Amino acid sequence: MARFEIPEGWTAQAYRFALDPTPTQVRALASHAGAARFAHNHMLALVKAVMDQRAAERSYGIPEDRLTPVLGWSLPALRKVWNQRKTWCAPWWAQNSKEAYNTGLDGLARGLDAWSKSRKGERAGRVVGFPRFKTARTPRSVRFSTGTIRIEADRRHITLPRLGAVRTHESTRKLARRIEASTARILSATVRCDSAGRWHCALQVIVETKQRPAHAQRSRHPVVGVDVGVKADALLVVATPDGIEVDRIGAPKSLTAAQARLRTLQRRAARQHGPYDPLTKTRRAPSKRWRKTQARIGRTHARAAAVRRDVLHKATTALAQQHDVVVVETLNAAGMRAKGGAHKRGLNRALADAALAEIRRMLSYKSRWYGSRLVEADRYFPSSKMCTACGRRKPNLTLADRVFECDECGKRIDRDLGAAINLARLGAPIMGDESPAGSGPVAGRGATQETEPAPAGDAAGDEASTPHHQPVDQTGTASPQGEAA
Template sequence: MNVKRAYRFRFYPTPEQGVILARTFGCARFAYNHMLELRTAAWLERQERVGYHETSAALTALKKQPEFAWLNEVSSVPVQQALRHLQTAFANFFGKRAKYPTFKSKRDKQSAEYTSSAFTWNGSALRLAKMGEPLAIRWSRTLPKGAKITTVTASKDTAGRYHISLLCDDLIAAKPEGASKLGIDLGLTHFAILSNGEKIAAPNTFRRNESKLSKLQRRLAKKQKGSARRAKAKLKVAKLHAKIADARGDFLHKLSTRLINENQVIAIESLAISNMQKNRSLSKSISDASWSEFVRQLEYKAQWYGRTLIGIDRWYPSSKRCSDCGHTVAKMPLNVRTWVCPACGTAHDRDINAARNILAVGLAVSAHGESVSPMSL
């Protein structure tokens, strides 16, 4: 299967490269914000829609003005790509897939995208336009043999780390077909409960670092705005946030890859995360679990490797239905973790029973070709 696949690595720029990158990030951000303001004003004042070609012409005219000559000091490609990203943002807004575009801040993550005309790759070294020396990249894994790099994105996160993302045309072979089938019930105490009886503990990456994060944030709040000490305190908070995100991502990728490798068919319950997060008692734990990201990874990995992922309607009574005889009880409060079926007398663990029901209904839906409710995670 031919796919576009991104490989992300840390890199360590020289002081000179760091200066050029900072200028490039700033120019790309300025172009995005300036043209966003231009397009917004054109609509509010004249009800006129301004597209990519108009903003591109406006950028060319802007570069010729003496007060904006600094836009010519960096590669033109990342600046031009910022306009394409703005066009995509508006397309998503008009397609009702996203909110109205917002201005980019220098305090958030910075990035610059280079197309093939603005970088050189010889199989071992990567050079970006106007950078001079190759980037010092930490190659944590090898690229596919003969991989064709189409786009390179350099970024700097709020923790001060530099990353390079290489978008490649990749050929992924489907994994050998297996016979194993699995149902997954997502939870908070246990991140995932499997129909085979396995319970996977929740990593609770945020919860485990919450007290330390609160302490750092309190220290940050006491620092004077604009001071060097505030900048240092802010960096410490950002580094801890990055550590939490990295640990969570590592857990999700390892688990989703293992389940895809081991099972041919996976059934999982669709959940309305936005509605569930309205519960003030559980919203922090639900956000920490990152169920939506887990399902997203299962979806694209199943597509890559020839697996089947089935989404089950969130209203299906998986917890209240006996997986042995099919009897459904009227009510089952959340504090009931084990129960005995009044019809057949089978003792059930609430979550394992739910996972088995999810698998059963998933196989039934797949076999009869019925419509499956779309994933709403």
């Protein structure tokens, strides 16, 4: 099946709105999400049964041409088999939109494809396991790609197939104005329930290429480096190649602030009648008070995530709008929290609370929106361990050392500020100021070529076997590299 290609001069964007559905619509949404889960689990069981049957037949010595026929794993193949079986395995299927079942089958097809490619070594990243069955605790969602999907004229309702007009908590005027001006087109809608029990609708839209807003304040520093951290006063440190600190944004620490409330609620839930009986080791029907406590826990987590997301969006939007070139680190955020055990529990929680990977992800698409350029430094680029004056490296720097002091020239500088300066110097040659080889000891310098990757200090975890690459921008062009001084 041919993939949809975005027209020239347009770009993809998502608009997310919180919904205020009626009780009838809430039941319909839950039914659609449950139908997607049922289709996924039913076809996954069939795939596993066919695989097990073929494995058993091989053990009996049956030739390959006489084995049980293979069940296709593509979305069209799974959908064809589902349509043949739905009348007897799901006689209630007509109560929901066909898009609900297609959502579950599409997720299964993607999971099987990722597992197959991971086994063959055709997929980068961590090893992907075989798809698992979805439970009632799995986040509920359903995607609509056909049928009536529109923004109503009153700008307070979204019409979805089989659900009708669903009221939104906020106005949809931003998207409505674009649609009325024929500069936007809705492709699909994904409805999802978050941990707090609130339903959201994310509209996938293609819009005419966005320009940097006229009211956006332009910085006099076109090239900046951004160092990320977990300290309360240094979530983002922005600096220029010549050592000027442009901005320093503190971490919201929303999860840390919610820990006291979470501890209270989780202890209360442990005392109540939950779904698991530790005495009989069986599952049971949870009590209403336990459900109410779990809902309050979900709302607490949702608020912490919303506070964190608000800070990151405001910071990344300002970076993409105000500067021409932004240089960031390529961190293995998951690997940094992979090991450590109980003695590193506080650091792992702080890393999760900072959401370091989200910063680079947001900058990647916002830089395309506003015409700026994002440069990603190599994962092993020693930004924090390199002197900003002489370029010498200090390999024994630990996380506790917040001030960098060079053993060669005696330079003393804030660790985060020095890292941001070193990153900014990677982006200076892109502006055409000067050639990489003659722009100082750090500019244009990539990862240090070592026999083993540079250690990441106490926060190090399992690193993927990523080769040393040159910094690349979002256009896929490698930034020029020079020799270290």
